[in-house]
Amino acid sequence: MINFSFSEEQEYFRKMLKDFAREELLPNYTKWDREKVFPKHLWKKLAGLGVNGLRVPVEYGGSGADCVTTGIAAEEIGRGDFNLTYAVMLNALIAEILTNHASGEIKQEWLPHLANGEKVFGIALTEPAAGTDAGGIKSTAVHKGNKYILNGEKSGISVATVADAFVVFAKTAPELGNRGVSAFLIPADLPGVECSGYEDLGNIAISRGSVYFNDVEVPEEYLIGTENKGFATVMNGFDLSRLLIGLQCIGAASQSIDETIEHVKMRHSFGKPLATYQAVSFSLVTHYTQLELVKWQAYRGLWLRDQGLKHSKEASSVKWLGPKYSQEAIHECILLNGHYAYTKEMPHEQRLRDVIGLEIGDGTAQANQIVIAKEIIGKEYRSC
Ligand SMILES: Cc1cc2nc3c(=O)[nH]c(=O)nc-3n(C[C@H](O)[C@H](O)[C@H](O)COP(=O)(O)OP(=O)(O)OC[C@H]3O[C@@H](n4cnc5c(N)ncnc54)[C@H](O)[C@@H]3O)c2cc1C
Structure with a gap:
């Protein structure tokens, strides 16, 4: 069925x-x-x-x-x-x-x-020298008595300047590489935690920035899951966020398409509504269709997750193509609305800037293609 x-x-x-x-x-x-x-x-x-x-x-x-x-x-x-x-x-x-x-x-x-x-909660994985290669993080959490001492710098973190707490990844056994990473819940007001914001292209309201940890004393109850199993236990959550990111981008792009459909019905050139020219309507159809395809792949991935079935490659395909098709659709909407859409009076330019951020955040196109390749071609041919 x-x-x-x-x-x-x-x-x-x-x-x-x-x-x-x-x-x-x-x-x-x-x-x-x-x-x-x-x-x-x-x-x-x-x-x-x-x-x-x-x-x-x-x-x-x-x-x-x-x-x-x-x-x-x-x-x-x-x-x-x-x-x-x-x-x-x-x-x-x-x-x-x-x-x-x-x-x-x-x-x-x-x-x-x-x-x-x-x-408000943030998640702090990325570091200045480790993004796609998340196993290369340098932050450390050293177990001392009933505390961990956390040191390191996280970069590119969403909600950095407004968060009350972060889920932070740090190495508890650096010699084990990505098998020596643990996750912690770190309240932002612990002594030694500092945050600074960025001047970003988009996602401005989300206050992305860096978070610094200087000899932060973390009570051991704030360890999430088992020590050194941070990646193994927690990373599965990214299959969910990747599917949701696809849908949030598609929501933004669909809104731009709906607004643009109204515009091309009203606006005339050479005595006819823009919508009557196939160069205009087919372009909207192309972007609408691409968004629909990824949207249903996203709901399929979410459904698989609800059933407890594997869905990593579905999540990665949505994370790769959802933001990409969305920014392409919004870009086209700007062109179809003409010069006025190039001003900040219309929301399309902001949607474009906002969506581009999530072509990078939570894994780039290449990072997601690596996941898919690993699954359909085989782990032993994993790209390096
Ligand atoms: C809007 C936004 C929000 C974010 N929010 C968060 C957050 O809340 N928490 C958090 O921890 N991080 C966050 N990030 C950071 C984000 O996860 C990283 O930027 C991302 O993982 C890429 O890492 P990087 O920037 O270091 O790029 P790099 O890893 O240096 O990659 C640079 C380029 O090289 C490519 N590349 C790298 N390795 C390979 C390879 N093996 N094969 C092919 N190509 C490769 C990448 O695809 C990319 O195009 C956010 C970023 C943005 C833009």
Whole structure:
């Protein structure tokens, strides 16, 4: 049996978020970018709609929703405000990591705040000399008595300057390479933690930056999962974030396409609406079709995850092509809207800048192609 329909509950949730995105997010999407403000009040409002805690179990204040439902949220919020999709994607990733691997105390203390939007969480893996090659991180956490002493520098971290806590990866056994990495929950106000923001091309409201750890004393209960198993236990979460990133980009691009369809129906050249020229309509059709194909691959990947089935290559294909096709679609929308879309009066230029960021964040095209190659060709032919 094969069934592509969403449940009644999922359709209701989609409609509710679609209305919210149109009425409350879209009108101010460009404002937060211009003012360089992280709209915490909207982050909390989304929590009130159940968005921030979708992957948090009910006992910790979340809704315990499935991955497909979480994907619906990423797509619909992406239509209104791309940057607020981090409340879906980043929170889902961190909620799963904490739920599946953190101690009972950490779950009790932090998950309810993640779900109710009071606290913002980041994930800190990348370093100045280690991005795609994540096993090359240099940060260390040395076990001393009942504490770990954390030192290192993380770069390119989303929500760096507004987060209340980070899931941080550091080497607890540097001699074991990527088999010696552990994950920790690090409150941002621990002594020795410092953050600084970047002047980014896009995702401005998300306040990306660097996080520094100088002799940070971390209570050992803040270790997530087993020591030295940080990559093995926690990395599976990226298969979820990659699928959600695809959908949030597709949401943003679909909104640009819908707005552009309205424009080409209204705007005339040589006495006829632009929409009557096949060079215009076929271009929109091409981008719409590419987005539809990746969208359904994303929902298939989320469904596989909900069934407990393998979905790494599906997640990587969505992470590779979702942001790529989305930025190509938005670029075309700018051209079809003419010179006015080149101004900051229209949202397309910001959507383009925002989406490009996630062609890099959470793994580049090549990083994802490496995952797919490993699976379909074989580990022994893994590219180096
Ligand atoms: C918007 C945004 C948000 C981000 N948020 C976070 C975050 O929250 N937390 C976090 O930890 N990090 C975050 N990052 C960092 C991101 O994950 C890294 O930038 C990414 O993994 C790539 O690493 P790098 O920048 O060091 O590039 P590099 O690894 O130096 O790669 C540079 C180029 O070389 C290519 N390349 C590298 N190795 C290979 C290879 N073996 N084969 C072929 N090509 C290769 C890459 O694909 C890329 O094109 C974010 C980045 C952005 C842009």
